[in-house]
Each structure stands twice: as C-alpha cells, then as structure tokens.
Amino acid sequence: MNKTILYVRASTSEQTSDHQLEQATKAGFKIDEVVTDHGVSGVSTHLADREGGRELLHKLREGDALVVRWLDRLGRNYRDVTDTLRSLLDRGVTVKTVINGMVFDARPKTATEEAVRDALIGFMAAQAEAQAQATKEAQRAGIAHHKVASPEKFKGRKPTFTxxxxxxxxxxxxxxxxxxxxxxxxxxxxxxxxxxxxxxxxxxxxxxxxxx
Structure with missing residues (x-):
C-alpha cells in the first residue's frame, strides 16, 4: 500500500517536528509516517548524509508521496536539492510541499507538464540556495559588527582564575x-x-x- 511520508528537518529549537506535522495536517495532508532530522543544517549536509535522510530514502517506494514543508527542508544546496528531487521522481515518488501546495508529480501526463515541473524544480532549488547564502552573509555582517561593538561577548566567559x-x-x-x-x-x-x-x-x- 502506498504511503505519504512527511520529512521534517528541524535545524533550530523553534522548528519542531510537531509544528511541521500540524502545518501539514491543517493543509489537508493525511500523513502515514514522519521522518525527522533534528539540529541538522541544510547547507552543509546533503539529505543522504543525514540519519533521517538515509532512513527516508530507504523507506520511500514507487507510488509513495513525500511531503515537506518547503524544498529547503530537503536542503539549501542547489545541486543537492535538484539531484535529490530528480532521483525521487525517477523512482516514482511524488513530492509535495505544504507551503503553496506545490506538487512535483512523478508521472506527469504530458511533456509540457514535465517541462513545467522541471523548470519549477530548478527555480525553487536556486531560490533556497540564494536565501541561505543571503542569511549567511547577514550573519557574518552581524558578527563582524558585534565583534567591534562588544568584543567581550566573543571572548567567552572571563576566567575566574589567574x-x-x-x-x-x-x-x-x-x-x-x-x-x-x-x-x-x-x-x-x-x-x-x-x-x-x-x-x-x-x-x-x-x-x-x-x-x-
């Protein structure tokens, strides 16, 4: 029997699996199983290198549906995300997003639908990587500013001994x-x-x- 699996990458304390499951349920998805990676970066780790990611790839079968909050849950590296999506689609796994209700059908009915699907994959994966890069640059700028404004903060706690x-x-x-x-x-x-x-x-x- 085909399954609908929700994959959750929760990289911060605010991004919980329960919260993402609740969002998916409210969006109308009937989730059979949840696979989670906690505290894992989507920039530095590929899906197949994560414990939950390996479990997910092992469980998915032809005809199954993979649900993610957004494509950035799979990763924030353009090539990794596009390669992962195409691999899943080739295996007959349809990928759906909670945000905007996007559907990447493993079996598009026409060549036009397939072309549109592939174009969307490329665009959205590139957008995820660009957003991650922008966030990283903003963090670097913030750190540089605070190093000048509050140097003690970056030294850590002052030793209580000589x-x-x-x-x-x-x-x-x-x-x-x-x-x-x-x-x-x-x-x-x-x-x-x-x-x-x-x-x-x-x-x-x-x-x-x-x-x-």
Missing part, C-alpha cells in the same frame, strides 16, 4: 590532590577546578583570549 592559579591547580591535581582540597589551597572555585582538571588546554585558551 595564570598562577591555573598552574597551581594543575600541579596539585598531578600530585593527586582532590578537587575540594585544591580549591581550598588555591582559592579557585571548586567548579572552576573541575573544569580545569578536565580540560587544562581549554582553560589555558580562555586565559589567552583574555590576555592573561
């Missing part, structure tokens, strides 16, 4: 002293002692960023 205290903590830890004893002997907060002993290089790097 370089001398760092050396003391490491030396006492190597001598087999317990964390509470080290904290008492050096005056360094016990939580900071724990962080230092777990990752001395990271503690050293923090001091470097703050010029200590």
């Amino acid at each position: 370089r001398e205290q760092l050396d003391q903590v490491i030396a006492l830890a190597e001598a087999g002293q317990g964390q509470s004893a080290i904290a008492k002997a050096t005056g360094v907060n016990r939580n900071a002692v724990i962080r230092i002993t777990q990752n001395p290089a990271k503690a050293e790097a923090a001091l470097e960023r703050w010029g200590s």
Whole structure:
C-alpha cells in the first residue's frame, strides 16, 4: 500500500517536528509516517548524509508521496536539492510541499507538464540556495559588527582564575590532590577546578583570549 511520508528537518529549537506535522495536517495532508532530522543544517549536509535522510530514502517506494514543508527542508544546496528531487521522481515518488501546495508529480501526463515541473524544480532549488547564502552573509555582517561593538561577548566567559592559579591547580591535581582540597589551597572555585582538571588546554585558551 502506498504511503505519504512527511520529512521534517528541524535545524533550530523553534522548528519542531510537531509544528511541521500540524502545518501539514491543517493543509489537508493525511500523513502515514514522519521522518525527522533534528539540529541538522541544510547547507552543509546533503539529505543522504543525514540519519533521517538515509532512513527516508530507504523507506520511500514507487507510488509513495513525500511531503515537506518547503524544498529547503530537503536542503539549501542547489545541486543537492535538484539531484535529490530528480532521483525521487525517477523512482516514482511524488513530492509535495505544504507551503503553496506545490506538487512535483512523478508521472506527469504530458511533456509540457514535465517541462513545467522541471523548470519549477530548478527555480525553487536556486531560490533556497540564494536565501541561505543571503542569511549567511547577514550573519557574518552581524558578527563582524558585534565583534567591534562588544568584543567581550566573543571572548567567552572571563576566567575566574589567574595564570598562577591555573598552574597551581594543575600541579596539585598531578600530585593527586582532590578537587575540594585544591580549591581550598588555591582559592579557585571548586567548579572552576573541575573544569580545569578536565580540560587544562581549554582553560589555558580562555586565559589567552583574555590576555592573561
């Protein structure tokens, strides 16, 4: 029996699978199954390289329908999206979008319908990549601005210990002293002692960023 599968790529905490499923249901789709990738970028990872993406490609069969909120859920790289769509269509999988109710029919009835479908695929995939690139450029500009306006923000939390205290903590830890004893002997907060002993290089790097 043919299935309708919703694929969700939720790259942020606001983009939940429940929210995208609710949108699809309200748009009139009867979803049989949901496949999700959480916290995954559509720019740097191809569909076939994601855990959920691999599961999706394995499950889809000829005659099935794949539903996505928008083509950018499949990816934001032009060639990846177009290659993925054409591969799915060649396998007999129809792809539908919740936004605007677009349908990319795996079996178009005429050559004209097929030509229109293919043109739309190219246009929409290019649009997704352009939008991703614009977002990335805006983020870079924002980061550059804040590095100048608020340099402390990009240094991370200021260390609560000096370089001398760092050396003391490491030396006492190597001598087999317990964390509470080290904290008492050096005056360094016990939580900071724990962080230092777990990752001395990271503690050293923090001091470097703050010029200590």
